[in-house]
Amino acid sequence: MIKALAAKAHTYVVLADGSVPNPTRNAPGALTGKVNTVLGILAWAGTAAGVAGVLITGAMMAISMRRGEGSEHMGRLGMVLGGCVLVATAGPVVTFVFG
Template sequence: MIQALAVKAHTYLILADGGVPQPSRNAPPKLTDKVNTVLGLLAWVGTAAGVAGVLITGAMMAVSMRRGEGSEHMGRLGMVLGGCVLVATAGPVVQFVFT
């Protein structure tokens, strides 16, 4: 109990001093390889979903133009393209923050 209090006091002293703790990277390589594989797969799935969304929205726009209906699909196209930008920038942003 006293040791735990001493560790907490030391942590607060460091933070009060203005020192920033520098955590070390000591994750097992097998775990990091698996996490990188899963994140890579998710990135590819997100990219494929974005391409499919643009294609589907384009097809819906073509069908509505053929029928003579209004152009309410521009909002959908904006949302799909916004999602594509989000998926495309997620990886570099996370890499920038955590490295």
């Protein structure tokens, strides 16, 4: 029991001196390839959805301007562009955190 406590105390002392633990990756190569493929497809789908959202919002703005109606399409455009920013930054943020 005392040896276990001493080992734990040694671990905390090693981490307290400023060293950073460096865990190793041991995921199977086939699994990581499949996960990367799925994430790539999702990234392309998110980008396509963002482009479609901008085009649809622009078309709705043009139609409402033609009819002379006032509408709140700028708020909708802001939400669509915010979603585009989230999709565009998700990959680099995950790579920075877990890469």
